[in-house]
Amino acid sequence: MSLPIQHEPENQQFTVSxxxxxxxxxxxxxxxxxxxxxxxxxxxxxxGQGIGDELAKAGLAYAREKKLKVRTTCSFMAGYVAQHPDYQDLAEAG
Known part of the structure; x- marks a missing residue:
């Protein structure tokens, strides 16, 4: 799935319509x-269309690109990272 995900740094969000x-x-x-x-x-x-997963991928790609450690206050994101071992290196220690 290829969605036109927009990064809006001024609003601190990734969006898709x-x-x-x-x-x-x-x-x-x-x-x-x-x-x-x-x-x-x-x-x-x-x-039910995988849009949450696509947003997660975009956010995590941004974190990797900017060399940021990831904190997942959002339960969906916590679950997504836990289920995808390739993102474990981004998790904030603690």
Whole structure:
């Protein structure tokens, strides 16, 4: 699946719109080298299509590119990282 995911650094979120509906992955930057994924939301009409996974991949790719450690306050993101060993190296120690 290839979705037009937008990174909006001014709003600290990754977003996607499809068929008039939207989804978002919000984050904060609590420390200079840490990104905290705080919230994932996918509108009902877009659920079950893997859009949350695509947002997760985009956010984690950004973290890797910027050499940020990942904190997952968002339970969806915590589960996603736990299920994908290739992202374990990004997890913030602690």
């Amino acid at each position: 499809q068929d008039g509906h939207s989804a978002e992955l919000s984050y904060s930057l609590p420390a200079k080298d840490v990104i905290d994924f705080t919230h994932t939301f996918v509108e009902e009409e877009l659920r």
